Amino acid sequence: MQAWLRGGALGVVTVARNPGLRQIAFSLAGVSLGESAFGVALAVYAYRAGGATAVGIVGLVCLVPSAVTVPLGSWFGDRHEREGVLVALALTCAAVLGGCTAAFYYSGRDDAAIFALAAAQAALASLIWPVATALLPSVATTPTELIAANAATSTVDGLGTLLGRSWPES
Numbered sequence: 001m002q003a004w005l006r007g008g009a010l011g012v013v014t015v016a017r018n019p020g021l022r023q024i025a026f027s028l029a030g031v032s033l034g035e036s037a038f039g040v041a042l043a044v045y046a047y048r049a050g051g052a053t054a055v056g057i058v059g060l061v062c063l064v065p066s067a068v069t070v071p072l073g074s075w076f077g078d079r080h081e082r083e084g085v086l087v088a089l090a091l092t093c094a095a096v097l098g099g100c101t102a103a104f105y106y107s108g109r110d111d112a113a114i115f116a117l118a119a120a121q122a123a124l125a126s127l128i129w130p131v132a133t134a135l136l137p138s139v140a141t142t143p144t145e146l147i148a149a150n151a152a153t154s155t156v157d158g159l160g161t162l163l164g165r166s167w168p169e170s
């Protein structure tokens with residue numbers, strides 16, 4: 001067996017043995033999958049609403065708030081209990097996505113409301129990764145676990161992005 005493959009398998013086993021690291025890795029996999037799938041759905045919706053220009057505008061509207069909130073969110077996450085911040089972020093993201101769903105189904109597909117809520121969701125979701133990965137050193141019990149957890153979170157982010165973007169349109 002190749003050394004890199006053996007090392008990767010050992011990393012997966014290392015993370016799987018620590019319940020806290022396993023929970024963070026699975027949670028971040030779900031976040032990555034959900035963000036990517038929502039991004040594709042939003043782009044398709046924007047394209048149908050206004051073509052390629054609308055997709056570009058929505059992309060910009062979602063990226064600018066994220067660029068502003070990430071440094072502030074990292075600062076906030078460092079000054080408060082990270083677990084509580086993550087729970088609050090997850091619940092708020094769920095509420096905002098619920099608002100997007102309601103705007104789509106119940107308000108006559110109000111484009112402005114959907115795009116504004118999507119921007120809010122993007123800003124909030126961009127805070128989850130820095131806060132969650134800041135938890136890793138306190139959950140890992142050895143340096144080897146921390147290294148494995150960093151590799152695992154990067155891997156699940158990549159896989160979640162890949163799978164979320166290849167989700168079939170229904």
